[in-house]
Amino acid sequence: MTRLEKSLRHYGNQNYEKLKKMCNKKKQPFVDTLFPPTNQSLFLEQGRSSDIVWKRPGELHSDPHLFVEGASPNDVTQGILGNCWFVSACSALTHNLKLLAQVIPDADNQEWSAKHEYAGIFRFRFWRFGKWVEVVIDDLLPTREGKLLFARSKTPNEFWSALLEKAFAKLYGCYENLVGGHLSDALQDVSGGVAETLHVKKFLKNDPCDSQLKLFNDLKSAFDNGALIVAAIAARTKEEIEESLNCGLVKGHAYAVSAVCTIDISNPVQKSLTSCIMGFKQKQNLIRLQNPWGEKEWNGAWSDDSVEWQSVSEDQINVMGVQRGSLDSDDGDFWMPWESFVQYFTDISLCQLFNTNALTMTKRYYEQIIFSEWTTNGKKSGAPDDRAGGCLNFQATFCNNPQYIFDIPSSNCSVMFALTQNDPSEGLKKREPFVTIGMHVMKVENNRQHRLHQAMHPIATSDYASGRSVYLHLQSLSRGRYLLVPTTFAPKEQALFMIRVYSDQQIRTKSVVGEKSVVWEEDFLFHRSNNRQQYKLEIWADNNTSRDHMIAHYVITALIDNEQRKLFIQLTDHNGNPVGTVDITVSAFDDPMYL
Structure with a gap:
C-alpha cells in the first residue's frame, strides 16, 4: 500500500473494491444509493420534474471506453451545464499525465475490457484540505434523446470526462451546484497544488512592458514544470456572461492554457539583408488556449489559418506540435500572440506543484504543512483566548489571531504561503459561503518568542478573497525573524484552515504561544523583632x-x-x-x- 493510499479518505465510507466485488457476485451493475440516478442528484430544489433519462455508456455506444488513444483537451467538451470552471481545469489536466493518473487511479483496471467483469462502478480522486478523497460512482449518466447532456468527449465512445464530472457533482452535492465556481478551486481539486489567481491589469500596472515579459516568462516556467493554467475574461454584469466579442473570444468564460512558447518567425525568403548579415532572429511569444465548448475561437493574429503562420518553418511547426491541416478547423483550440492575450484576458488561475524531493534534478523546495483554526473558544471578542481577531481594519483584536514565527537563515530567500480553509459543505446541496481570508507578514525582533500584542507595519499582505485559498509569494527576503498572521476579514468568524509553506531555503515555521502564566500560591510566616x-x-x-x-x-x-x-x-x-x-x-x- 502506497503512502497516498494509507492517507486516503473514502467519501461516504464507500470502498470501491468491496462494492465492485459485491456487484460481480450478484451479477448486477452498481447503483449508487448515495448519489442516485434521479432528479435528486441533478437539482437543488426537491420535486422538480424533467425529461432526463439516465443511461449507462453501454446503452449509448456499442464499444464504450474510459480512454480512446489517451487523453487530450478535446476529450473534455462542456455540455449545457454552466461549469466551464471545472471543464477547463479538466482540459488543463490532460497536459499532466502524472496528475491525471492520480485523479483517475488504476485506469487500465477500470477500463471496459474482456479481462475485467463489468460492474458499472468507477472511482476518482480529488484533493480536499490536505488529503486525497476517493469518490465512487455508478456509470449512469444524464441524457436527453439518447445524447449526453453535460461534459463529454468529441470521440463518441470515450467516457472518462463525463464520469469524472459526475464524481465531482457528487462531491458538490448535485450537478446544479457546479454552475459557476472558482477556477482556482477546480484546479486545486484535481491537482493538490498551490492555487494562485493573477489579475492581469494589476500585474501590469507598473512598467507594462517589463511586466508583460515577466508574466510571460513566469507562466512559461510554471507550465513547463507541470502547472495547470486556466485563463478567463471577467464579465462585469450578468448580461455580459458568455457574451461573444468581435475577436471571437467570450466574456465570463474560462479557457485552458495548453501551450506557452516563443518561436522564431524569421522566414529565410523574407529576411532583410541586414538581418541575414547580423544574424538577427525575429521572436514571437505565443499562447495556446482551449475553449471547453469545442468551438468559438480567437480570429485575430495567429488564429487558425492566418497569414502569420506562413512565416513559420516546417521544423518550427513540428516542434510546436501543430499540423497545418488542423489550423482551419473550428475545434476550440487556437493560438494567439501574447500581447493580444494580455489585452483581452483579465484573470489567470494557475496551480503549481512544487518539487519537494531532494533526489530529483529539478529545483527543490522545502515544504511544511500546518493545520489550525480561527476560533473564539467561546470567549468574547478580544479576550485572551480569542483566536478570531479579523484583519488589520480591526486593530483592537487583530493580534488575537493565530501567529507563526519563521526565521530566514540567509538573505534572498523565497517563501510561498498557501492558506486554505476547510469546505464545511462537502457533499451537501446547501453550500455555506466561505469566509473571507488573507495573510499578513511582519518583520519582528530577532529574539521574539511570544505573541505580538500590537501590530507592526506588514512587509507583505495577501489579497483577501472569499474563496477556498489565498496565496502569498515573498521574494528576496532578508535574514531575520518574521511573523505570519492568517486572518479572516472580520472578527469572530470561525473556520478550520491549513497553511502550506514552500521555501528555497530550509526554514521552520512554528506557532507562537502566549506568555506563560505561572499560578503559584503559598503562605509563609516570618518572626522579626524590629518594627x-x-x-x-x-x-x-x-x-x-x-x-x-x-x-x-x-x-x-x-x-x-x-x-x-x-x-x-x-x-x-x-x-x-x-x-x-x-x-x-x-x-x-x-x-x-x-x-
Whole structure:
C-alpha cells in the first residue's frame, strides 16, 4: 500500500473494491444509493420534474471506453451545464499525465475490457484540505434523446470526462451546484497544488512592458514544470456572461492554457539583408488556449489559418506540435500572440506543484504543512483566548489571531504561503459561503518568542478573497525573524484552515504561544523583632542549562501595624524591562495570636 493510499479518505465510507466485488457476485451493475440516478442528484430544489433519462455508456455506444488513444483537451467538451470552471481545469489536466493518473487511479483496471467483469462502478480522486478523497460512482449518466447532456468527449465512445464530472457533482452535492465556481478551486481539486489567481491589469500596472515579459516568462516556467493554467475574461454584469466579442473570444468564460512558447518567425525568403548579415532572429511569444465548448475561437493574429503562420518553418511547426491541416478547423483550440492575450484576458488561475524531493534534478523546495483554526473558544471578542481577531481594519483584536514565527537563515530567500480553509459543505446541496481570508507578514525582533500584542507595519499582505485559498509569494527576503498572521476579514468568524509553506531555503515555521502564566500560591510566616521588616522576592528560571538564572527581583517592605495589605507588584529584569506581575498579601501583627 502506497503512502497516498494509507492517507486516503473514502467519501461516504464507500470502498470501491468491496462494492465492485459485491456487484460481480450478484451479477448486477452498481447503483449508487448515495448519489442516485434521479432528479435528486441533478437539482437543488426537491420535486422538480424533467425529461432526463439516465443511461449507462453501454446503452449509448456499442464499444464504450474510459480512454480512446489517451487523453487530450478535446476529450473534455462542456455540455449545457454552466461549469466551464471545472471543464477547463479538466482540459488543463490532460497536459499532466502524472496528475491525471492520480485523479483517475488504476485506469487500465477500470477500463471496459474482456479481462475485467463489468460492474458499472468507477472511482476518482480529488484533493480536499490536505488529503486525497476517493469518490465512487455508478456509470449512469444524464441524457436527453439518447445524447449526453453535460461534459463529454468529441470521440463518441470515450467516457472518462463525463464520469469524472459526475464524481465531482457528487462531491458538490448535485450537478446544479457546479454552475459557476472558482477556477482556482477546480484546479486545486484535481491537482493538490498551490492555487494562485493573477489579475492581469494589476500585474501590469507598473512598467507594462517589463511586466508583460515577466508574466510571460513566469507562466512559461510554471507550465513547463507541470502547472495547470486556466485563463478567463471577467464579465462585469450578468448580461455580459458568455457574451461573444468581435475577436471571437467570450466574456465570463474560462479557457485552458495548453501551450506557452516563443518561436522564431524569421522566414529565410523574407529576411532583410541586414538581418541575414547580423544574424538577427525575429521572436514571437505565443499562447495556446482551449475553449471547453469545442468551438468559438480567437480570429485575430495567429488564429487558425492566418497569414502569420506562413512565416513559420516546417521544423518550427513540428516542434510546436501543430499540423497545418488542423489550423482551419473550428475545434476550440487556437493560438494567439501574447500581447493580444494580455489585452483581452483579465484573470489567470494557475496551480503549481512544487518539487519537494531532494533526489530529483529539478529545483527543490522545502515544504511544511500546518493545520489550525480561527476560533473564539467561546470567549468574547478580544479576550485572551480569542483566536478570531479579523484583519488589520480591526486593530483592537487583530493580534488575537493565530501567529507563526519563521526565521530566514540567509538573505534572498523565497517563501510561498498557501492558506486554505476547510469546505464545511462537502457533499451537501446547501453550500455555506466561505469566509473571507488573507495573510499578513511582519518583520519582528530577532529574539521574539511570544505573541505580538500590537501590530507592526506588514512587509507583505495577501489579497483577501472569499474563496477556498489565498496565496502569498515573498521574494528576496532578508535574514531575520518574521511573523505570519492568517486572518479572516472580520472578527469572530470561525473556520478550520491549513497553511502550506514552500521555501528555497530550509526554514521552520512554528506557532507562537502566549506568555506563560505561572499560578503559584503559598503562605509563609516570618518572626522579626524590629518594627520595619524587609523581604527580598527573587524569581529564578530553569533554562535546562547547568546554572539557573534570576530573571527578576523585588524588595517588599512591611510595617508591623496590625493591618493586612494587598500589594500588586510589577516585576522587572535588571534592565528595567517588565517580565510579569505578582499579587502579595502582607499581614503584620505584633500579637502572634492573630497570625
